[in-house]
């Protein structure tokens with residue numbers, strides 16, 4: 001018999017399940033790829049900005065060389081934009097990288113990492129990968145983070161608590177935390193606990209919801225704010241994001257990242273996307289309109305949904321714990337890919353990313369057709 005290899009805490013990890021690729025669904029259900037609508041990964045329905053594509057194509061001439069390991073040019077642009085020095089910025093292979101780097105830099109086996117129930121799936125993954133203990137805190141009545149309860153849990157953990165993840169807005173619930181509540185939470189955090197404020201969907205916040213997280217980074221030495229180019233900037237496939245933190249923390253993340261963690265095409269595209277205000281605005285407006293379209297349809301169908309501040313909506317498609325999986329399968333048969341969220345403790349719900357108007361319409365019609373049949377026979 002062969003001896004078991006691999007660490008126990010790695011064996012214990014439930015692998016991340018992403019949105020199903022179009023090609024895979026086409027093969028499985030015998031569908032034409034062009035007829036499939038994918039609203040499963042909170043991607044930008046506009047695709048990547050043309051400005052970024054052009055910048056990427058220019059950068060392609062230099063692909064024989066390694067990327068700039070320090071991301072000099074991109075950090076310069078970000079530094080100007082954010083009003084922090086370059087040495088407060090860490091570039092990541094997606095903002096996912098920033099989440100993992102922070103976990104690796106501040107916690108190890110035996111430590112505790114805290115996050116909310118129904119929070120982003122990478123928090124437990126990043127925690128378990130380093131052998132730390134994932135401490136999940138019950139959500140509030142509207143499925144959002146219960147920050148006072150999280151703080152209380154952290155206090156009760158004492159010195160073992162090293163890190164807490166807070167997503168605003170959160171995925172998959174779309175829940176939004178009031179800035180006052182976030183700052184109170186950070187200000188009361190024990191000094192040895194690092195707070196990651198995950199702002200992957202920040203650009204989708206309405207003007208009334210916006211707040212100045214960078215001012216908090218300047219004020220609190222234990223705060224990392226992470227942001228993404230995958231969503232509003234339309235660069236999910238290139239894998240690029242960044243973290244903002246004071247230099248002592250940024251230095252730790254930079255010590256342990258891969259020297260070339262962000263490729264040169266991604267760096268070039270990100271610089272172009274940052275300068276493309278028109279693309280960002282177009283995406284924002286499309287998202288607002290799509291949110292109205294989807295939620296009005298849910299209301300007409302009598303479906304419960306959670307108010308979302310991101311580019312996706314969580315909708316309840318039945319009362320039994322098979323409902324999400326069952327309706328998801330029926331949607332797949334009709335060429336509509338959304339995200340079942342049973343792994344988030346939400347088996348009665350589906351997360352639908354906001355798409356182009358015609359994509360939303362296809363999804364609404366398919367959902368209507370499925371739910372108009374008696375449940376269980378769909």
Ligand SMILES: Cc1ncc(COP(=O)(O)O)c(C=O)c1O
Nearest residue numbers: 094095096120171200228230241
């Ligand atoms: C809340 C949240 N944070 C972070 C990420 C990671 O995004 P990326 O690594 O593409 O920047 C996602 C992706 O879905 C997310 O939903």
